[in-house]
Amino acid sequence: MDASVIYIIIGGAAAAVGIIAGKFIFAKNHQQKLDDAERQAQKIVADAQSNSETLKKEKLLEAKEKFVQLKAEHDREVLDKNRKINDAENRIKQKEQSINQKEGNLEKQLKENEAIKENLNRQIEVVNLKRTELEKHQEEHIRRLEKVAALTAEEAKAQLVESLKQEAHTQALGLQQEIIDEAKQKANKEARKIIIQTIQRTAAEQAIENSITVFNLESDEIKGQIIGREGRNIRAIEAATGVDLIVDDTPEAIILSSFDPLRREIARLSLQRLVSDGRIHPARIEEVVEKTRRQIEEQVMEIGERTVIELGIHGLHKELVRIVGKMRFRSSYGQNLLMHSREVANLCGIMAAELGMNPKLAKRAGLLHDIGKVPDEETELSHALLGMKLAEKYGENPAVVNAIGAHHDEVEMQYVISPIVQACDAISGARPGARREIMQQYLQRIKDLENLALTYQGVEKAYAIQAGRELRVIVEADKVTDGDSDKLSFEIAQKIQTEMTYPGQIKVTVIREKRAVNVAR
Incomplete structure (x- = not known):
């Protein structure tokens, strides 16, 4: 076998042994941790049981204290209610005693009132007897007075009432006349005061208008243009405006004459435009006059609106x-x-x-x-x-x-x-x-108005009032009757109308009064 293979086998066996040894150590450590956790859990359970017992005892103590406190409050409330009930019973007993005492007093007072009533009845009988005797004496006295005065009581009473009535009527008339005179005096004084204050508080503008307007020219050469060939331009202006144009020797001026200021104003403005333009012929004149008339209408409306706004x-x-x-x-x-x-x-x-x-x-x-x-x-x-x-x-x-x-x-x-x-x-x-109207003419007209009324028979005084707008004529009552007053007023008005010149109209008032004057001495 190759040496390298042997080394590999040995290395693998060593690794396997290391892994097994590591797992054993891990398992041992894990078991130890489990044992520690179990012991800790048992300790926690034991502590919790101990704490719960302690908390239970504390809550039981608190509940007992609360019960004792509530019981004490309840006992106090019961005692208060009992005390109030006892007080109410005592007051009721006192009221019963007071009522019983008042009943006794009332019975006693009733008995006293019965005695007083019997005494009053006896006194009333005595008074009635005396009244009957007094009436008999009074009737006897009245018969003696009637015999002496030769008047009955009713006749004397009627005379006295009539005398008092006349006296009261006289005094009432005097008082009424005093009140009327005082009221007239105060009313006239107050009226004069109001009128004077009104006049003083108003500063009026006075504009005197004439029946002619002077149109100024830069030179007299323009007069010829205004007149035109054979006067056709001036005739066209007069026909279009209704105003007379007077071209005379007055230097650099033409006079516009008309009773209507509105027409004169239209003519003046039209001439001003024609002269400024320089083209003056009948067709142009009619065009300018019509345009000016429309402008004046607008101006009239504007003046009216401004006036009502200002007022x-x-x-x-x-x-x-x-x-x-x-x-x-x-x-x-x-x-x-x-x-x-x-x-x-x-x-x-x-x-x-x-x-x-x-x-x-x-x-x-x-x-x-x-x-x-x-x-x-x-x-x-x-x-x-x-x-x-x-x-x-x-x-x-x-x-x-x-x-x-x-x-x-x-x-x-x-x-x-x-x-x-x-x-x-x-x-x-x-x-x-x-x-x-100058002052002298005004005063003369007022004087003539009064003198005209004084020429009639029976006229005592005449006064022109309201600046000559009314003539008040006072006549003598014994010379002029009521019927004559109407006739006199008409005659004076007719004479004023035919003989005098005056602005507006004049009202003629004839006053006739009967005065009865007596003197107390």
Whole structure:
């Protein structure tokens, strides 16, 4: 056998022996570990049994202590309840004793009351006897008095009542007159105060309008272009605008004449555009005038919207806004209508606020009170009635409608706001200086108005009030009857209408009163 084979066999045997020896050692170590684990487990079980016994004893002790504690608390509660029950029984016994005592007192008091009642009955019988005797004496006394006075008791009583009634009536009349006089004095004083404060708080702009407008030119050569060949251009301008153009010797100026400020404004702007453009012929004139008219319409609407916004008026119909804008191009006796209406609106708002009323509604009525002066078409109605119809047509408040129609007394005033609008219209429009009338003419007109009324028989005094808008005539009661008062008012109004020149209208009021005066001495 080869030596290498022998070495291999020996090496394999040695390896096998090593493996077997390693397995033996491993098995021995494993058995030892198992024995150690078993001993440790037995020790743990023994410790657990010991701990459980200890824990069991502790829990039993705690349970016993808890039981003892609960038993003690229960005993205390039982003792408290027993004590409360005993207290309640004692209170009940005390109440029973008190009730028994009160019953005894009541029985005693009842017996005493019976005795008192018997005593009172005896006293009442005595009083009744004395009353009967007194009535007999009184009747005898009344018969003696009637015999002496020759009057029965009823007649004397009636006379006394009548005398007291007359005295009370006289005193009541005197007291009533004092109260009325005091109320009038306070009312007049307060009214003057409110009006003065209202006027002082309103700074009004006054714009005096004329019936002509002067159009300035850069040179007189432009006049020829405006006139045109054989005057065709000037005739075309007048036909398109409704305004008279006066071309005279005035240097560098042309006069535009028309009663309607709106037409004059359209003509002025149209001329300004034509002159700036340089093309002046009939076709161009008509085109420019139409364009200017549309522009003015837009401007009118813008003015109306700006006015209502500045016054704080909301919800106004667009057509009424347009009419308000047209007021800017209207004047009344030289006073610009829009400025007048704005002033009246502000006055109405202030006065309504002073009187505790709705200032916004008052402003609305004040602004719209003269809308009848700018109608779109001619009508025979007065401006107050026409304005009332327009306001009603466009859904205005009934108070506003009535204030517009009644501000010249053409319809009856139905709302408190109506006299406010009338007063503010008089403050704004009829005071000296607001309209084109110098102070001397104003004073002379007022004096002539009063003197005219004094020429009639029976007239004692005459006063022009509201800046000449109303004439109050006081007549003598013994010379003028009630029927004559109506006739006198009509005659004075007719004479004023035929002999005098005045703005607006004048109301004539004839006052006749009978005064009875007595003096106590």
